[in-house]
Amino acid sequence: MTTTTLALRRTMPLLRLPLLMWGAFSLEAVAMATYFLRDDFSAAARYYLYIAHLSSIWFIPDAFGLICLFLFIHRCIIQNRSIIALVVLVWIFLSLGIGYLFLGNFTAFASSFKMILPVFIGFSFCDSDTAAYKKLLLLMSILFYASIFGVVLSAHWKAPWLNYTYEAFGVKRQAGRLWWAGSEQRLSGFCEDSTVVSLFILVGFVMTSIRKNVWWCLICGGLALYALKLTTSKTTMGVLAMYLIALLVIRAMPEKMRFPTLRMLAAWSYATILVPIFLILVFGGTSVGQKAFLFSLVDRINNSWQKPFVFMSQLMPIGYITGCGVGCFNYPMNQFSNLTSYWVPVDNFYLVTFLMFGLPFVVFMFFVIRATLLTTDIYKLSLTFVLNIFSITVADYGPASGLLLMSFIFSGVFSRRASFVFQGGKPKRRLTLHPTIAAQGVPAMGGATPRLNESG
Secondary structure (H helix, E strand, O other): OOHHHHHHHHOOOOOEEEEOOOEEEEHHHHHHHHHHHHHHOHHHHHHHHHHOOOHHHHHHHHHHHHHHHHHHHHHHHHHOOOHHHHHHHHHHHHHHHHHHHHHOOHHHHHHHHHHHOHHHHHHOOOOOOHHHOHHHHHHHHHHHHHHHHHHHHHOOOOOOOEOOEEEEOOEEEEOEOOEEEOOEEEOOOOOOOHHHHHHHHHHHHHHHHOOOOHHHHHHHHHHHHHHHHHHOOHHHHHHHHHHHHHHHHHHOOOHHHHHHHHHHHHHHHHHHHHHHHHHHHHHOOOOOOOOOOOHHHHHHHHHHOOHHHHHHHHHOOOHHHHOOOOOOOOHHHHHHOOOHHHOOOOOOHHHHHHHHHOHHHHHHHHHHHHHHOOOOOHHHHHHHHHHHHHOOOOOOOOOHHHHHHHHHHHHHHHOHHHHHHHOOOOOOOOOOOOHHHHOOOOOOOOOOOOOHHHOO
8 A cells, every 4th residue: 555545544534423314424524514504594493492492402513613622633733733733722712811801701701712613613624525525515405405495485475583582691682684785675594694594505506516517507506696686695696606607617628727727716815815905995985875886895994894903902902913812803792792882893704803813813824825725625625715705795703604614614724734744844746646536536616636746
C-alpha cells in the first residue's frame, strides 16, 4: 500500500455514529442535520413544541454542538496536530471571556456560548469528502423542495404560527414573523422569517445541483428564483442567479478546466470581504427614500456597517485589536445585555466577526484563503463562492445554520494536508485519488473529478 493511499485513508471521516434510522452516519453529519431540520422548520417547530410543552427538544442541536467541540479537539488538534486549530480554540474561549466583561451579564455570556457552538460542527468537516455524506446530501435535497413548497403554500394559507408570541428565558419571541417589504408580504414558509428560508433555498439548490443535469438546474433554478421572489429577498435572488450562470459557464468548459475554474472562483470570492469598505468610501452619506429599491443597502452603508465601530471607540477602544468578545453587536447583546441601546444589526458576516474577535480573525482568514487553494471538495468550493457573496448583506449568526455553514467552508484550514503545508511541509504535486474515491466520479459543478495534482 502506497504512502499516498495511507494518507488519503487517514483523511476519511472518523468517529462513525451508528443510528437505527440512518444507518452508519458520522457524528458531525448528524449534528449538522439536526440544526438544518430545526432551522428550516423553525417557526412550525417553535409553535408546536411550545404548545405541547416540549420546548426543551429545541435545544437538542445545541447538545450536538457541545459534543462536536470535543470532536473538533480530537480531530483537528490531536489527530491533525493543527497549530491553527489550537490557537482558534484558545482565542474563542478568550473572546467568550472578553464578551462576558463587555456585556457584563452571565445570561448574555451563556447565550454567546450557545451561539458559537455550531462552529465546531462545521470545523469537524476538516478532512471530509462531502460527496461521501450521501444521506446528508439527500436531506439537503429534501429541505430544498420543502422550503420552496412552504413559501408557495404560505402565499395561499395563513399558518397558525404567524405572529404567535411566546416567552423563553424572560424574552418574548414570535414563532413566525409577519414582515412586509413595501406592499409585499415577506413569505417565510415553515421558517421564522424570510431570510432563513431564502438561505435554505439557496444552499439546498447549490448542494443538490452539483450532481444534477443542466435541465434540472434550469427548471429547479427557475422555481427557486420564483420562491425567492415571494420572500422578497433580492440579495439571495441575485446570488442564486450568479451561481446558476457560473454553473452553466463551467459546465460548458472542457473537463480539465472545470475544477480549476471553480476553485479560482471560490478563492476570489473572498474579495467580497472588501465590498463594505468600498461601498462606504464611495456611497457613504448617500440618501434615498425609504421605499427606494436600494434603501436597505444604503441603510447598511450609512448605519449598520459604521455605527458599531463608532460605539466601539466609546465603549472599548482596545476592541479594535482584541475584539469586544463573542456576542457583542450580535443577538446576545441585543436580548440579554445592559448595552442594548448600543446594539446595531451588523448585516455582514465578516464585519460582525471582526468586531467580536479582532485582528486575530484577520490572520485566521489569511490562512483560510490559502487553504482554499488546497481544497478538492466540490461542495465546499461551491458553497464558498455562494456564501461569500451572500454574506455581504447578511450576518449569518441567525439562524445557527448560517454560522455552521460558514465554519463548514472554513474547515479546510484545519485539514491534515493544510496543517502539513502551513507548518513547513511541501505538498506533493503528483498525487492521485484513491480508486474508491475516483470511482465516485464527483463532478465539478457537473463534470470533472478533482485531482490532488491540481492543488496548490
